[in-house]
Amino acid sequence: MSSTATRPDTSYLLRKLHSFTGILPVGAFLAEHFWSNSAALVSAEKYNTVSQELQTIPFRLIVEWAAIFLPMLFHGGYGIYIWLRGKSNVSAYPWVGNWLYVTQRYTGLIAFAYIGWHLYTERWLTHGRSTYANVAADMRNPWYLTFFVVGVLASSFHLGAGIWNFLCKWGLAATVKAQQAAGRLGALVGVAFSVVGILIIISFRYDWHPFSVYLPSK
Amino acid sequence: MAETKQVIVKVKRQAGPKEAARWEEFSLKWRPSMNVIICLRDIAENPVTRDGKKTTPVTYDSNCLEEICGSCAMLINGKARMACSALVDQLEQPIRIEPMSKFPLVRDLAVDRQFMFESLKRVKAWIPIDGTYNLGEGPRVSPEVQEKGYPLSNCITCGNCLEVCPQVNEHNQFVGAAIISQVRLFNMHPTGAMNKSERIAAIIGPGGIQECANAQNCVHACPKGIPLTESIAEVNRDAWKQALLSWLVG
Amino acid sequence: MRQPKIIVVGGGLAGLMATIRVAEAGIPVDLFSIVPVKRSHSVCAQGGINAAKNQKGEGDTVDKHFDDTIYGGDFLANQPLVKRMCEAAPGIIDLLDRMGVMFNRTPEGLLDYRRFGGTLYHRTAFAGATTGQQLLYALDEQVRRHEAEGKVKKFEGATFLSAVIDGGGVCRGICAMDLRTMEVKTFTADAVIFATGGNGAIFGRSTNSVVCTGSAQAALFQQGVDYANGEFIQVHPTAIPGEDKLRLMSESARGEGGRVWVPRNPAEKRPPKSIPEAERFYFLEEWYPKYGNLVPRDIATRAIHRIVYQEKLGIDGQPAVYLDVTHIPRETLDRKLEGILEIYEKFLGVDPRVEPMKVFPAMHYTMGGIWVNGEDQASNVPGIYAAGECEYQYHGANRLGANSLVSCIFGGGIAGRAAVKYAKNLENSAESTPAAVFDGERKRQEEKNHKLINQDGSENPITIWRELGQVMTEHVTVTRINKDLEMTDGKIRALQERYKKINLSDRTKWSNQTLNFARELENMLVLARVITLGALARNESRGAHYKPDYPDRDDANWLKTTRAKWVNNDIQLTYEPVDISLIKPRPRRYDAAK
Incomplete structure (x- = not known):
């Protein structure tokens, strides 16, 4: 390498981009997605209103691709590339960080597959007009349900x-x-998302709407 | 009566880089405070396997035998560590001894760690002094910086941090934690800081800091207790700032 | 203009400093080292490096440092060059400081200095407890920089076998063996600087590293390079005995109240803690009631030796005594001695807070070495220079604590410059040397290898080495008695005979450490004799050389340098006067003002 080179290697930029896209926009979208889906915890109507609101944003397709699909594809695809370049050795060195390293790869793959399937079923097959009824129907299928739970936990x-x-x-x-401290923060986020995600699944599966108490009494 | 306790040692033998590897088992006479180096010396004095076959002494690297030269790193019961401080009484038997797996094998337990020294060159791990003639005292360094820098400069280039790193393997040229930590050390020094951007440029080059995936095995495996993960984080912070700047202003 | 070329053999502090100096002069250097230079034995030096910077306002001066060094060396060192070293020392510290050594600092950001043995001044700069490592790394980094710039070529994993000396007696290069391919090759150079360290391995176990065999010095000696003051070997009183190595145990353990004892009964089998007080022999306290366990280094060393070898009271019949700190409150131990107790625990697996430590004096430093002139580190063979522990110049009969690092860097620097000057002014460069000179030397070395690999015999080199170490440690370290020294020389000669019948258990031609060790052993045996014969002849006690039959220093007869020569394939001792032009010799006593 030349001693005057100050431009980072492409691999550096891609790795940083991979790391960054995991938080923004992918992580942020996940947060938004959990948030809007938690409308189901209030009521089916509320859920439908919220999702219709999202489904009708201007420039929807561009926003979806630019802010969600492409970053996710990149994050997932490059993540797999990184995985392939690493060589796990957790059986020889079973330290916490090493376990996280391995688990991060498997959960990433599961999440990637799950999100792809989730998009296919809830976005593609519904032509982008998924409703509470669609999702609730899917949850009745035990295989679907299992995949939902696994996917939500992995994500x-x-x-x-x-x-x-x-x-x-x-x-x-x-x-x-x-x-x-960063580890504790990460753990907190992971647990919080898991709990909220499972609650949302329960909500769909059992038509359980605990926050319906917020609704004005009829 | 004299102790008749035995130590069973299994050594992975390989006559050369292209030869086939095989295991040999030895039965040695136990003595107090025995370490793996003593086991290897016992074998050298009487190179006969447990089942009575004559063999050759084991080739391995060692020098200071007090864990400060960095020579005798090897895999002992599957873990990367220094042979001189690996006490037999603290190891499960049979003791399995293998060469490090991330470096080219020379023979038996000896490997070639030249990659690390080449990496030190790449990141310019030195203070570029004008010359050795008398130019007066160096810059003042606060005790605080010294207390941070000294542990980093204890790195013995043993390679254990590379050996345990899942990201160091034949697929990439990752320089590993030790080298990144040296970047931090030299960037921390008042004179060294003058060439900070060159070192950062090197460490964001091919095989640079980006290959780190935060498994943090390095810090556990370091025989000198160097805060490697802290070094990586510190260098990472400087790295993305510099990368961003170079991207913005060219 | 013709470009000269210089070889440096040895990559410790002295070798690296020499390399830097030559590279700075713009002359290409080939640097040979058995281990990667960063793994050289210099890393083991713990204490610090002396320089009279007077940074504590105590009135320390270069002259006082000079006087302490000469006095500590019991007036056996040639004085002018020692003085130059002491004068250069502050500049060397500055240089190391500029190279980025993480020296300990004062709150003001200046270098901190500590007091060390043999002086009254805070004169020792230090970097934690690993000063040698830190200094070596600083020089290693500078050499790497020169290497990256193409000025230095490293041959790591190559061992020096012999010098190539032409018909006129001038050194024209070296013959070295690649320790992987086992290939023997010659390398041309106008000057060769040797910085091959001490010779601890001759004593079997020592505080030295594995590579410190003295083999290079011995090889040179047999090629006509004189060897001076071989009999002066420094012993450290308390080391942790290990079968592989003796690791230093700081004297602070005694300073904090540690007591030295052995069981009164040599056949004692009980664990130390269950031996009643009455059956313990606190020999230092009994023999030296005034100082007790805090007697000076050499006294403690001799007393422990006497207990083990004369009184035969070593623990379990082994060369070891107890250094007991178990009576000291754990809280005090953890506060004041934690670091050193951890070392003990790490390498022996025994908690010294609970069980008394076993310690024994250990061969630590080689004061003697390749004879060099008092001017520029040149040996008696033109083109051969020596620096660092492998030469004899700076420490006289005993080395002052924290002087070794400064002497290595100073000597290496001078040697580098001198070699450049010599190489530049050489009338007939090494390039003009007939190829036959190189071929001849290479063949001679190849034949040795061939013979060793192919011969059938009954002797194991490691066994011979162990026996050599035992006899050397017992008779040629701390206490020297003429009849034992004679016996030792006989034993070494017997070992040399047995050596002729060695059988290599490895006859392969790839990375064969057995072959290399066998070659080193042959040289060690020669150097062992140089040391033993030097000690036998010197009928006095001076510095580290102690003969109970001649307990006093004898300036009238022995204020002279031993200069061993290789004549007709044998050792011949000659003597030359010591340059005492600057400080008049006076008795050396540490129990009174000097």
Whole structure:
């Protein structure tokens, strides 16, 4: 390498982009998605209103591709490439960080597959007009249900661990203490998303709407 | 009466880089405070396997035998560590001894860690002094910086951090935690900081810091207790700032 | 203009400093080292590096450093060059500081200095407890920089076999063996600088590293390079005995109240803690009631030796005594001695807070070495220079603590410059040397290898080496008695005979460490004799050389440098006067003002 080179290697940019897209927009979208889906916890109507609101945003297709599908494809695709370049050794070195390293790869793959299927069933087959009834119907299928649960947990874990990784890999949490704090934050996010995600699934599966109490009494 | 306790040692033998590997088992006389180096020396003095076959002494690297030269790193019961501080009494038997797997094999337990020294060159891990003639004192360094820098400069280039890193393998040229930590050390020094951007440029080149995937095995495996993950994070912070800047202003 | 070429053999502090100096002069350097230079034995130096910077306002001066060095060396060092070293020392510290050594600092950001043995001043700069490692790394980094710029070519994993000396007695290069391919090759150079360290391996186990065999010095000696003051070997009183290595145990353990003892009964089999007080022999306290366990280094060393070898009271019949800190409150131990107790625990797997430590004096430093002139590190063979522990110049009969690092860097620097000057002014460059000179040397070395690989015999080199170490440690370290030294020389000669019948258990031609070790052993045996014969002849006690039959320093007869020569395939001792032009010798006593 030339001593005057200051431009980073392409692999550096791609890795940073991979790390960054995991948080923005992918992580942020996940948060938004959980948030809007939690409308189901209020009522089917509320859910339908919220999703219709999202389904009718201007420039929808562009926004979807630019802010969601393409970043996700890149994050997932490049993630698999990274996975293939690594060689897990957790059986020889069963340390927590190493477990996270391995789990992050498997949960990433599961999440990627799940999201693809989820998009296919809830976005593609419904022509982008999925309703509460569509989702609730899918949840009646035990296989679908299982995949929902696994997918939600994997995505939540992946996001939580991803936040920890992000904070470490961008040097935002540098000291041992800061990295421990970052780890706790990641764990908190992972658990919170898992809980909310499962609650949403229960809501669809059992028509359970605990927050309907917020609705004005009829 | 004299102790008759035995130590059973299995050594992975390979006569050369292109030869086939095989395991040999040895039965050695136990003595107090025995370490893996002593086992290898016992074998050298009497190279006969447990089942009575004559063999050759085991080739391995060692020098200081007090864990400061970095020579005798190897896999002991599957874990990368220094042979001189690996006490037999603290190891499960049979003790399995193998060469490190991430470096080209020379023979038996000896591997070639030249990659690390080449990497040190790549990242310019030095202070570019004008010359050795008398130019007066160096810059003042606060005790705080010294206390941070000293542990980093304890790195013995043993390669354990590379050995345990899942990202170091034949698919990429990742320089590994030790080298990144050296970048931090030299960037921390008042004179070294003058060439900070060159070192950062090198560490965001091919096989650079981007290959780190935060498994954090390095920090556990380091025999010198160097805060490697902290070093990686610190260098990462400087790296993306510099990369962003170079991208913005060219 | 013709471009000269220089070879440096050895990549410790001295070798690296020499390399840097030559590279700075714009002359290409080939640097040979058995191990990657960053793994050289210099990393083991713990304490620090001396320089009279007077940074604590104590009135320390270069002259005082000079006096301490000469006095500590019991007036056996040639004084002018030692003085130059002491004068250069502050500049060397500055240089290391500029190279980025993480020296300990004062709150003001200046270098901190500590007090060390043999002086009253805070004169020792230090970087934690690993000063040698830190200094070596600094020089290693500079050499790597020169290497990246193409000025230095490293041959790591190559061992020096012999010098190539032409018909006129001038060194024209070296013959070296690649330790992987086992290929023997010659390399041309106008000057060769040797910085091959100490010779601890001759004593079997020592505080030295594995590569410190003295083999290079011995090979040169047999080619006509004189060897001086071989009999001066420094012993450290308390090392942790290990079968592979003796690891230093700081004297602070005694400083904090540690007690040295052995069981009174040599056949004692009980664990130390269950031996009642009455059956313990606190020999230092009994023999030296005034100082007790805090007697000076050499006294402690001799007392422990006497207990083991004369009184035969070593623990379990082994060369070891107890250094007991178990009576000291754990809280005190953890506060004051944690670091050193951890080392013990790490390498022995025993908690010294619970069980008394076993310690024994250990061969630590080689004061003697290749004879060099008092001017520019040149040996008696033109083109051969030596620096660092492998030469004899700076420490006289005993090395002052924290002087080794400075002497290595100073000597290496001078040697580098001198070699450049010599190479530039050489009338007939090494390039003009007939190829037959190189071929001849290579063949001679190849034949040795061939013979070793192919011969059938009954002796194991490691066994011979162990026996050599035992006899050397017992009779040629701390206490020297003439009849034992004679016996030792006989034993070494017997080992040399047995060596002729060695059988290599590895006859392969790839990375054969057995072959290399066998070659080193042959040289070690020669150097062992140089040391032993030097000690036998020197009928006095001076510095580290102690003969109970001649307990005093004898300036009238022995204020002279031993200069061993290789004549007719045998060792011949000659003597030359010591340059005492600057400080008049006076008795050396540490129990009173000097």
